[in-house]
Amino acid sequence: MKKIILSFLFFIILGTVNSIPIPQKDNPQPKTTIVLINPGVFYLESIVYMTKHGIIKGDDIQYLAVFYSKSEVKYSEARDYVANNDIKCVKFREVYGDLNRDNIYKKNTCTDEFYDIFKNSDAIIFLGGWDIPPVYYGQKTELTVGIKTPNRHLFELSFIFHLLGGSQNPDFKNFLREKPDYSVLGICLGMQTMNVATGGDMYQDIPSDIYGLKYVEDVIALGTDQMHRNYHKHLYPEKEIDNHNFHRIKFIDKNLIEKLKIPDGFFPTVASSHHQAVHNLGMNMVVSATSMDGKVIETLTHKQYKNVIGVQFHPEFYTEHDPDSIKRKFSPEDKEILTEHEVLLKHKSYGFVLDFWSYFIESIKK
Numbered sequence: 001m002k003k004i005i006l007s008f009l010f011f012i013i014l015g016t017v018n019s020i021p022i023p024q025k026d027n028p029q030p031k032t033t034i035v036l037i038n039p040g041v042f043y044l045e046s047i048v049y050m051t052k053h054g055i056i057k058g059d060d061i062q063y064l065a066v067f068y069s070k071s072e073v074k075y076s077e078a079r080d081y082v083a084n085n086d087i088k089c090v091k092f093r094e095v096y097g098d099l100n101r102d103n104i105y106k107k108n109t110c111t112d113e114f115y116d117i118f119k120n121s122d123a124i125i126f127l128g129g130w131d132i133p134p135v136y137y138g139q140k141t142e143l144t145v146g147i148k149t150p151n152r153h154l155f156e157l158s159f160i161f162h163l164l165g166g167s168q169n170p171d172f173k174n175f176l177r178e179k180p181d182y183s184v185l186g187i188c189l190g191m192q193t194m195n196v197a198t199g200g201d202m203y204q205d206i207p208s209d210i211y212g213l214k215y216v217e218d219v220i221a222l223g224t225d226q227m228h229r230n231y232h233k234h235l236y237p238e239k240e241i242d243n244h245n246f247h248r249i250k251f252i253d254k255n256l257i258e259k260l261k262i263p264d265g266f267f268p269t270v271a272s273s274h275h276q277a278v279h280n281l282g283m284n285m286v287v288s289a290t291s292m293d294g295k296v297i298e299t300l301t302h303k304q305y306k307n308v309i310g311v312q313f314h315p316e317f318y319t320e321h322d323p324d325s326i327k328r329k330f331s332p333e334d335k336e337i338l339t340e341h342e343v344l345l346k347h348k349s350y351g352f353v354l355d356f357w358s359y360f361i362e363s364i365k366k
Helices: 002-019 043-052 075-084 111-119 149-163 189-197 216-221 254-259 340-346 350-365
Strands: 033-036 060-066 088-097 121-128 185-187 245-251 270-273 286-292 297-302 310-313
Touching: 002 286, 033 043, 033 149, 033 185, 033 350, 043 060, 043 075, 060 075, 060 149, 075 088, 088 189, 088 286, 121 149, 121 189, 121 350, 149 185, 185 189, 185 350, 189 310, 245 297, 245 340, 270 340, 286 310, 340 350
Parallel strands: 033 060, 033 121, 060 088, 121 185, 185 310
Antiparallel strands: 245 270, 245 286, 286 297, 297 310
């Protein structure tokens, strides 16, 4: 009888112990990982500023700065900037490989790393920079082309080709087939790279190739909306004139107009700093915005992948967002000295820039 009672008590105690809730460790929420390709210090500064000030919204966002080991954009400088400023949201990865003009549009020594980065991230941004060597898209090189970062271009052309595919190798199984909602953003050079990587090409110099002009004075005479960088600096190099030109653009994609909340009849003013432009379109690329005269492509989207977008303008410069950035003139005749932020406010276009970043982040979250 005693044994039966003891056994009974044992099972009661065991049941009581099993019913006591065991404290669980907090499960960390998965981070939203945005890849930045070859970001120099200025671009890192801009992205971090926008994140810190809630322009890029999300407490769970982390950035992976990916550098090609042969890139002319220095990994060490970016790493030192992040370390010296104790920036926690940026991590680094260096990719090694042997890329050349003959292997960038096919499987190569970087393919596996491209795929691993893609599979372990939610979005990717390709940033601004120097001109793509025309030999990479099969053209002779005009004298106006500024070739300074050829290895960077090999890496970024190949990466975008792996993501989106291209007419150079239409049977290649591009990555977004697996994850079609993945977000890809190309800014300025990034959009140009997107077009070339998918099989398109470029106007190598807007003034000479589109407008038939070869003198700075004649470009300025066209007016602000036809100037895609600040040519006043060429005529007045001794004056402190801003590097960027601000001009209006025209959206023609109704779906994008709705997503970016652009009012009827409104033409956003944007910051611009380039002399090249998309010419023949790459595979599946679609024109979504142009310059006011329709001659320069300002935005590209993709026929198949709804979260792929390229913009020729710059929505990311921290100087557009920082009210305390440097005040400058934009032409020698200007009566006002303004920050770039104040220029956007003056033209009622800062809200458009904010809406653009909201649209990009929403595309990732969805």
